[in-house]
């Protein structure tokens with residue numbers, strides 16, 4: 730059996746792209762999502778219906794993955810949501826902030842705690858957090874998303890330091906504008922921004938772009954690095970004059 734990956738939010742979008750790619754590369758793959766995964770996913774992956782915001786569901790996701798595959802070599806904290814409504818910072822509601830912090834930050838934080846303990850017992854493992862260019866880029870109409878992702882970036886550093894003595898690297902992948910359901914609602918806006926040159930590489934990112942970065946990190950080819958940020962954003966992060 731190849732390495733075992735647990736990917737949260739693996740039923741659609743970026744997580745699905747990662748799951749498909751790792752499966753092709755010989756990984757045994759477990760995915761989570763709130764809704765039931767489709768038949769094509771069920772044929773390849775262990776599909777676990779689990780809400781990452783629920784402590785009970787997170788524990789069950791780990792237990793079911795271990796029961797099926799015996800270990801977890803790679804955790805990909807991918808599940809994440811955008812605000813239901815893009816509201817101005819001065820009007821954004823407390824409920825929306827709480828929902829995003831629950832799903833995008835508390836969920837991955839405590840799932841990582843669970844899986845890290847397992848990886849320490851195993852003596853190996855790799856953790857990859859899917860953050861966003863919103864970790865450091867201000868959007869005043871979705872401030873709660875930015876804050877949740879900035880928190881996830883700090884979480885990467887915290888766990889990277891804590892787990893270094895156990896030989897478990899923790900990395901962060903910062904996607905740019907990626908074509909998924911999440912961005913489909915603002916497609917016209919991003920089409921225009923990309924055409925206008927907001928990214929040096931003038932195209933939409935695809936889930937497979939993120940998948941390749943996750944796979945590269947899974948190969949243990951950066952043995953003296955942890956806490957690293959990999960921007961997969963077409964060069965968006967480069968400041969230009």
Ligand SMILES: NC(=O)c1ccc[n+]([C@@H]2O[C@H](COP(=O)([O-])OP(=O)(O)OC[C@H]3O[C@@H](n4cnc5c(N)ncnc54)[C@H](OP(=O)(O)O)[C@@H]3O)[C@@H](O)[C@H]2O)c1
Pocket residue numbers: 737738739740741742743744761762763764765779780781782807808809810811832859860861862903904905906907908909910911912
């Ligand atoms: N698309 C982009 O341009 C972009 C850019 C930067 C960062 N990101 C980040 O990349 C990650 C994936 O985004 P995406 O664009 O692929 O989003 P997506 O197309 O909306 O897919 C989200 C996935 O996460 C699952 N999910 C959502 N909430 C969940 C929860 N509470 N528990 C378990 N699973 C949950 C969804 O399934 P269910 O709905 O069935 O639960 C789905 O499988 C997110 O963290 C997002 O913030 C995306």
